[in-house]
Structure formats: C-alpha cells, structure tokens
Amino acid sequence: DADVTQTPRNRITKTGKRIMLECSQTKGHDRMYWYRQDPGLGLRLIYYSFDVKDINKGEISDGYSVSRQAQAKFSLSLESAIPNQTALYFCATSDPRTSGIYNEQFFGPGTRLTVL
C-alpha cells in the first residue's frame, strides 16, 4: 500500500549540490522520522518530528536539515551533498494513539541517493 510515499525513488547528484528528499503520508500519523541505511550498518535515525512545530535531531544529523511542512509532509535536505552521504534513505511514521503500546513505525519505500 502507498500510505507512506517518498520522492524521488532514486537520485544521482554531484558533490556540493543541494538536494531535497520528500515524504508524504496518508496514515494521519503525527510522528515522522528520517533514517539512513548503509550496507552493513542497519538503519540510523537522522531526524524525527512529533508534530508540525516539533523537530529533533537523531543519531546522525550533521549535514542534514528537515522541514515539517504539514502533518503529512516531512522533507529531508542535504545542503551540500558529499559522497559519504550516498545511502538509502527511509521515511517512517508512527502514532501511539492508533498503534497502541507498540507504537510501531511504518516505512516508506526508500530513496536511493548517490552522490558523485
């Protein structure tokens, strides 16, 4: 299902370019997250937001910024892309009001970003 969508799905860019990855959700969830996946490292949290006015840094926020334009939209920006930001990026959503005690996270399809 397409409850959480990410655009673009794939992107190749050059060092120094600014790039934005977008995430939209139709689940009505209030919490949104950006993760980065590198081979052999699993997923690591970049930023998270609990509502439109709430933005928080995660484990690896350096070199990234985010914008929560609306409850349903959460964008990740690389102000000046560098090759070691080449990775798979995931957006996720959750909402303890509807997910119960587990507050499980639902992931988008991912964006594969290559920085040359």
Added chain:
Amino acid sequence: AQTVTQSQPEMSVQEAETVTLSCTYDTSESDYYLFWYKQPPSRQMILVIRQEAYKQQNATENRFSVNFQKAAKSFSLKISDSQLGDAAMYFCAYRSSGAGSYQLTFGKGTKLSVIP
C-alpha cells in the same frame, strides 16, 4: 545506550526447511519492545513480528515465531516452511517503553537466502 547485535551477516535455508536468525541486545531497562523487520529486494521495510518484554508468551505470526529469552537478552526469529519469498534482509530492532520513547535501534541485519 541500547545496542542490538545480529551475529549472522548471511544465512541460507533450503525451501520448506526451518531457519533461525539470531538477535541479542543490551539494555538496563525492564520493559521494552522488540521487532523483526523484513527488507526484500524491493527495499520496503516490512514489520514481521513484535514482542513486548513483559509478555512471557513468545509472539507468533503464521510461519514466523520468536524465541524471546529475557534474561539472556535474546530475541531470535524462527521461520518455518521457508518459501522463496522469504529471501530478504532481516533486521532486529529495539525500542524503549519509556514515556515519549520513539527511537528504534536496529541491528546490522542478516541476509537470508532461500535455496530452491
């Protein structure tokens, strides 16, 4: 900080056989949540099964079950009657149950191959 360890980078199983993927974690908390996510070649992160630490009974979802050993801090995933569609990366994840907790801590993943 919590850590999650998946000691098997790769595993393989014959179709229709049973395979167990290992996951251990380090925490000082008494209540928390554990998850197994599947990532097929499509890249989508799919929740397979979840477990609350206070629940003694091991979770089961169709052919997927867990062996949760709280004292040993172990959370292994058993896949019975393996199918070709089970071939994927599998990630174990931990989340605290503390108020306002949100962050999933992932292991590095195990790549499962299913041999016809």
